[in-house]
Amino acid sequence: MSPHVVSFHAESAWLDGAVVRDVRIAVAAGRITALTPGVSAEPGEEVLTGLVFPGFANAHSHAFHRALRGRTHGDGGTFWTWRTAMYELAGRLDPDSYRELATAAFTEMVLAGWTAVGEFHYLHHRPDGTPYEDPNAMALALRDAARAAGIRLVLLDALYLTSAPGDPVLPEQRRFCDGDARAWARRVRQLPADGFFRVGVAAHSVRAVAPADLSVVAETAWDLGAPVHVHLSEQPAENEACRRAYGCTPTELLDRAGALSPALSVVHANHVTDADVALLGARQASVVACPTTEADLGDGVGRARALADAGAVLALGTDQHAVVDPFAETRGLEAAARLGSLRRGVFDPADLVAALTTGGHRSLGLEGGTIAVGQPADLVAVRTGSVRTAGSDPSQLVMTATAQDVTDVVVAGEVRVRRGGHAVVGEDRVADVLRRFA
DSSP, X not given: OOOOEEEEEEEEEEETTEEEEEEEEEEETTEEEEEEESOOOOTTOEEEEEEEEEOEEEEEEOGGGGGGTTSSGGGOOOHHHHHHHHHHHHTTOOHHXXXXXXXXXXXXXXXXXXXXXXXXXXXXXOTTSOOOSSTTHHHHHHHHHHHHHTOEEEEEEEEOOEEETTEEOOGGGGGGOOSSHHHHHHHHHTOOOBTTEEEEEEEOOTTTSOHHHHHHHHHHHHHHTOOEEEEESOSHHHHHHHHHHHSSOHHHHHHXXXXXXXXXXXXXXTTOOHHHHHHHHHTTOXXXXXXXXXXXXXXXXXXXXXXXXXTOEEEEOOBTOSOOOHHHHHHHHHHHHHHHHTOSOSSOHHHHHHHHTHHHHHHHTOSOSSOOTTSBOOEEEXXXXXXTTXXXXXXXXXXXXXXXXXXXXXXXXXXXEETTEESSSOHHHHHHHHHHTO
């Protein structure tokens, strides 16, 4: 029996880097089966007004950080003082409360137009470090949360063994630690992946994973056919600690370990040297920028343009969710590049859309990121006539829209957001959950 075909009519659609008017998008079994431009809407079609983009992929998320939004600014401080508050929050979570919090965070993402998320996951065990009865209980809570929100989840299960090179984990980090790399790998291999829940792997950082253990991460990724992620050079202190311990930069250490490849995504890369840029580009690694988080934490201005010019592929993430807005991330990427170069238009609008779409999907090892026959039917409709977007050249909408302009979101052919409201999880429920964590 042939799969049921549904049809969407896009007032305008982003096809191959250009805006195309009046596009019919036929969908069956969650995939696009036909595209017909230049046609009027027919009765019974789901009409998507404004400009329809491919689904956005959030390549770096820590869902539980969402509970810290609006609660850290008054204390001032730095990334390191913020980290103390993060540890306190992490210590309060169990699988049930984590499921609630992550459902709220993922629902906010879907409402903003993110249709896939890479969750960089290191809350593995009880606060004292002992495993739950199911050693993957916290990961499965994230899976359940993603299903409730209707977002594709790539769980980037992170190896975390040391607090600094050669030093044991701190008491507040015990729940992140599996004891050794082989124990971590055995646990990761038990995770039950499916069509909407893919398993990836991560080395938390060169601070938390020794060079000898990077080979276990690479081996596990190879066995699972999984993407690999790592935090890289977010803070100068990380670089300094790496040089003291190993006599090189974090990027050089990854290269020595054979970890730099097109399958690797490095997150942040704010403080990389010219030699680091050349290495990351030559290996065609993905670089996941998180501009709103990097600004919020005072991480510094990255080198995204230089990295892209060298051959790296850019993606975007919301990280600690100071803001959940894909357009804020694109504007942040361009704004940081302008501040560093003293010129405008460092990235073309099509480059910024690519970072949200094809770049993010590549980073997560997912299909998607384009509206094309055979691709997953993940679509985001954005208003072109709001007080923010009216008068904008549609091809530059990525620089003027906000998450408030997202009206409809389709994931695998299923409408998850219609006219600004989530199909399953109400915004009042999301707000109630977040208030409980304050």
